[in-house]
Each structure stands twice: as C-alpha cells, then as structure tokens.
Amino acid sequence: MSQCECKCGEDAATGRRFVSGHNFRSRKPKTPEHRAAIAEGQRKAWTTKRTRRPIGSTSVNAQGYVLVKIVSGGGKWALQHVMVMEEMVGRPVKVGEVVHHINGDRRDNRPANLFLCRDRSHHNDVHRSQDEALRRLLVAGLVTFRDGKYDPVLRGL
Numbered sequence: 001m002s003q004c005e006c007k008c009g010e011d012a013a014t015g016r017r018f019v020s021g022h023n024f025r026s027r028k029p030k031t032p033e034h035r036a037a038i039a040e041g042q043r044k045a046w047t048t049k050r051t052r053r054p055i056g057s058t059s060v061n062a063q064g065y066v067l068v069k070i071v072s073g074g075g076k077w078a079l080q081h082v083m084v085m086e087e088m089v090g091r092p093v094k095v096g097e098v099v100h101h102i103n104g105d106r107r108d109n110r111p112a113n114l115f116l117c118r119d120r121s122h123h124n125d126v127h128r129s130q131d132e133a134l135r136r137l138l139v140a141g142l143v144t145f146r147d148g149k150y151d152p153v154l155r156g157l
Contacts, residue, residue, distance in 0.1 A: 006037045064106040081109045085116055098123040104130075 001011040004019045012019050018041075053059075057069045058080065066080040085099045086092055088111050093099065098117040101108060117123040134150070137143040144151050 006034065006041060008034055008037075060107065066107055066109060081106070081114055084109050084111060085114050087111075088114070089116065096120070100126050 001014055002017075004010050004012045005017045006019075008019065010019045052073055053069055055069050055072055055075075059067045059069075059077065061067055067077040068080045068083060070076050070078050079099075081099045081101065082093050093116070096119045098120060100115045100117050100123055102113050102115055105113070115126070117126060134143065138145065142153055144153055
C-alpha cells in the first residue's frame with residue numbers, strides 16, 4: 001500500500017495512486033487543501049487525457065453534416081451549414097427553421113447551395129418538388145435509372 005497522492009493521509013490500494021472515491025461529496029472531512037489537491041489532480045488529468053482539437057476544426061457527424069468546433073477544450077461543436085446560413089441572413093436560425101442543401105450534398109456548405117426553409121413542412125415541400133423534378137426528367141428521357149443508380153442521359157457525346 002502507498003499514500004494517496006491527494007495528500008488526504010489515507011492508504012491507497014496496491015498499484016493505485018489514489019483512494020477510490022476520495023473526492024465523493026459524502027467523504028468527511030474535506031479540508032480546503034484536500035479540495036485544492038483534488039481539483040489540481042483533476043485539471044492535470046483532463047488536460048493530459050487527450051489532445052484537444054483547436055477552434056475552427058471540422059469533423060463530419062454520422063448523418064454526413066460538417067461540424068465546426070466553436071469552443072475550446074471539450075467544448076461545443078456547431079453545424080457548419082447552419083453557421084453559414086446565419087451569416088447569410090444576419091441573425092441566428094430560429095427554432096423550427098431548416099437549412100436545406102440544394103444539391104443534396106451535406107458537405108457542400110457554400111451559400112449558393114443553401115436555402116432556409118421556414119419550418120419542417122416547408123422543407124418537406126422542397127423535397128417533394130425535388131422528387132417531382134426527377135420524375136419529370138425520367139419521363140422526358142433526360143435521366144435514366146440503371147443498376148440501382150440515376151444517370152443523366154448525355155446526348156451527342
């Protein structure tokens with residue numbers, strides 16, 4: 001057994017640096033020195049556990065949307081297409097509003113590819129019009145469906 005590294009005076013289990021549960025609220029007594037030692041240990045552990053990505057870093061979530069880190073440390077990430085739309089309209093996107101990707105590519109967050117729908121119903125209408133446009137292109141023979149894919153018909157090539 002060895003002394004707990006938080007300087008509480010108790011013996012830590014063999015192979016352990018700290019007494020299990022030493023920072024629980026129910027543990028008595030807690031001196032200001034003990035609390036400060038625990039806090040410092042937690043700060044050190046947090047900063048050394050993993051490398052943090054800097055503000056402005058990007059990542060792609062499971063749904064295929066680009067995220068941008070906006071707060072340092074273990075901080076907050078925001079959807080890039082929402083941030084771009086907020087810049088375009090000069091205000092935060094309201095609750096219920098939906099940012100639509102015109103070309104369907106969730107990673108293409110250029111302002112020209114984004115459209116702000118007033119609510120989910122409006123967004124559904126946009127998708128229905130997209131489906132109708134594809135149906136008309138199929139009927140007109142400008143798009144074909146082969147082997148599980150839609151392809152444009154390239155005439156004259």
